[in-house]
Amino acid sequence: MKQANRARWVLGIGFTAAALVAGCDRAKAELLAPQNPGIVDPTAVANPTAALALRVGAIGRFKQVQSGESIWQMAGTLADEFKNADFEVGRIATDQRIADPAVANWNYGGVTQSRGFVRDGIAALQAYMPDSTGLIGELYAELGFFEMTLADNYCNGIPLGHTTNGEIVNGAPLTIQQVYDSASAHFDTAILFSAKLNDAGSIAANRLARVWKARVMIAKDRANATAAAALVTAVPTSYIYDMTFSTSGGANGMWTLNNSTARISVADSFDVISGSTNVIKNALPFASANDPRVPVQNGDLITPKLPPEDGVTRPFYLGYLYKGQFDPLVLASGVDARLYEAEAKLQGGDINGMMTILNALRTQAARPVIGIVTVPVMAALPTPPDQNSAITLLFREKAFWTFGRGQRLPDLRRLIRQYGRSQDQVFPTGVFFKGGNYGGDVEFPVPNTELVNPLFTGCIDRKA
Numbered sequence: 001m002k003q004a005n006r007a008r009w010v011l012g013i014g015f016t017a018a019a020l021v022a023g024c025d026r027a028k029a030e031l032l033a034p035q036n037p038g039i040v041d042p043t044a045v046a047n048p049t050a051a052l053a054l055r056v057g058a059i060g061r062f063k064q065v066q067s068g069e070s071i072w073q074m075a076g077t078l079a080d081e082f083k084n085a086d087f088e089v090g091r092i093a094t095d096q097r098i099a100d101p102a103v104a105n106w107n108y109g110g111v112t113q114s115r116g117f118v119r120d121g122i123a124a125l126q127a128y129m130p131d132s133t134g135l136i137g138e139l140y141a142e143l144g145f146f147e148m149t150l151a152d153n154y155c156n157g158i159p160l161g162h163t164t165n166g167e168i169v170n171g172a173p174l175t176i177q178q179v180y181d182s183a184s185a186h187f188d189t190a191i192l193f194s195a196k197l198n199d200a201g202s203i204a205a206n207r208l209a210r211v212w213k214a215r216v217m218i219a220k221d222r223a224n225a226t227a228a229a230a231l232v233t234a235v236p237t238s239y240i241y242d243m244t245f246s247t248s249g250g251a252n253g254m255w256t257l258n259n260s261t262a263r264i265s266v267a268d269s270f271d272v273i274s275g276s277t278n279v280i281k282n283a284l285p286f287a288s289a290n291d292p293r294v295p296v297q298n299g300d301l302i303t304p305k306l307p308p309e310d311g312v313t314r315p316f317y318l319g320y321l322y323k324g325q326f327d328p329l330v331l332a333s334g335v336d337a338r339l340y341e342a343e344a345k346l347q348g349g350d351i352n353g354m355m356t357i358l359n360a361l362r363t364q365a366a367r368p369v370i371g372i373v374t375v376p377v378m379a380a381l382p383t384p385p386d387q388n389s390a391i392t393l394l395f396r397e398k399a400f401w402t403f404g405r406g407q408r409l410p411d412l413r414r415l416i417r418q419y420g421r422s423q424d425q426v427f428p429t430g431v432f433f434k435g436g437n438y439g440g441d442v443e444f445p446v447p448n449t450e451l452v453n454p455l456f457t458g459c460i461d462r463k464a
Contacts, residue, residue, distance in 0.1 A: 051124035055135055058121035058142065061114035062243050065149055065406060066253040066329060070107040073257050075153050075409040077264060078441060080283040080428050081399075083271065085308035085316055086263040096432045098439035101458070105447040108154070111146050116163055118143045134202030137194030141209040144186035145331075148216055151179035152410035154444050155459035170453045173446075173460055180220045187213035207235045211332040214340045219410060222347055222418045229344035232337035237361070237368060239334035245326040252329060254322040254404055262309045266296050266317035271433045281429040284399055287317040292376050293400040295320040313433075321371050321404060328371050330405055335361060335368050339398050351390045355383045358397050370401075391419055413442055416464035423464070 045054075066072040069091070076082040077095050084095035090103035122139045125132055150158050158179050159171035174182075190209035194202045214228035245252050257263050268287040270279050287296045299306040299316040308316040322329065338357055345353035361368060362378040369375070381397075384390045395415060399408055415421045423429075423442050432438050442464045450456045 048128045051128040054121040054124045058118045064110035068253045072406040074106040079408045082264040083267040085313035097441040101445035133193045133196040137190040138205035140190035144183040147183035151176040157460035225344040225347040229341040235337040237334035241332045242328040244328040266319045272314045294403045413464040
């Protein structure tokens with residue numbers, strides 16, 4: 001097999017394991033299912049075969065971030081990527097930036113529980129397949145991914161509990177910086193394990209860990225951007241780690257919520273209220289910009305028409321990055337690596353260097369791929385006149401390159417936390433199209449479901 005630039009995973013539901021899609025540059029894994037669910041002989045899980053089963057089951061947990069009303073969709077709704085188009089009060093409140101911890105779960109439990117599945121997979125591989133260092137490294141990267149996801153999206157006060165030898169160990173509330181620290185340590189371990197071998201799978205896992213490690217470094221402190229860029233220099237722009245889907249493994253959750261049930265629309269910088277145009281301050285024109293990185297279609301202009309579930313949200317835009325039920329979603333890519341390098345140039349005051357990287361992504365002959373969309377060549381952008389304009393441009397470009405991939409909300413939070421902008425300069429602000437005005441939420445509260453943990457009493461604060 002040739003060296004892997006693209007790793008694609010099929011994610012399962014429940015006990016269905018994740019399968020690696022076959023290809024000349026992709027590793028393969030045999031999927032195993034329990035023969036007697038409910039009654040398992042301990043010896044049946046203490047061997048390499050069972051370790052592989054636990055490993056692919058853990059990989060399948062990636063789907064928790066986007067499986068319908070999950071973190072990616074709702075974070076994009078709290079930000080400016082998606083707009084609510086249904087009747088459910090909790091989802092409307094999220095769009096309005098007034099999320100209620102009593103209802104704003106958005107699969108928080110699924111993400112936190114996934115850490116346990118991954119830990120079990122790591123323990124099994126280390127016990128029964130210790131030489132499979134690439135697979136072990138990949139699982140450590142996944143463990144870091146789930147912790148990074150929690151810190152990206154939730155308030156200060158996130159518990160990281162776990163189970164040891166069957167005993168639940170409650171986690172004390174942590175700041176997002178502390179949760180990023182935990183994720184960062186797991187990415188370091190992933191890099192070490194995956195670097196031990198030079199096979200295609202290990203190389204792909206090493207690149208994955210480096211991309212996510214760089215992302216966490218910048219999330220913690222923008223001053224880390226130069227070191228983060230150095231970490232991903234060797235990651236090729238063509239590298240992609242995809243989440244893929246199938247009839248047995250479930251549908252793309254973005255497609256389900258947008259293209260199938262019509263509960264969310266690709267958002268824009270305006271909407272319609274009683275026939276009048278309502279301009280949404282700070283929102284990007286994801287739909288009306290006609291940007292090839294976010295292809296859309298007005299639901300009223302297709303045959304048959306696909307109206308929004310609530311019948312009133314207009315315009316209602318379908319996202320065609322995930323036009324098909326089983327189209328893949330990108331978890332990490334070489335494009336991400338280039339964006340981190342661009343931010344490093346920005347931090348060094350090298351606006352021209354930043355533009356060289358951004359315009360290379362737009363114009364280079366080897367075109368980046370997002371899901372199934374090969375992005376066509378785009379016109380180069382002019383160099384912004386000052387640092388503040390350069391910051392705005394970088395985050396706008398990043399928003400279009402990473403649309404719907406769980407990066408917009410944490411980036412808006414960083415604009416407040418690291419770049420000194422106020423929430424009313426960053427988040428959608430003004431009149432909310434379903435009544436009232438936008439609120440002031442800049443992240444999700446840890447939901448009330450966590451109150452079963454006696455160490456948790458609520459968010460430490462609701463700061464970015």
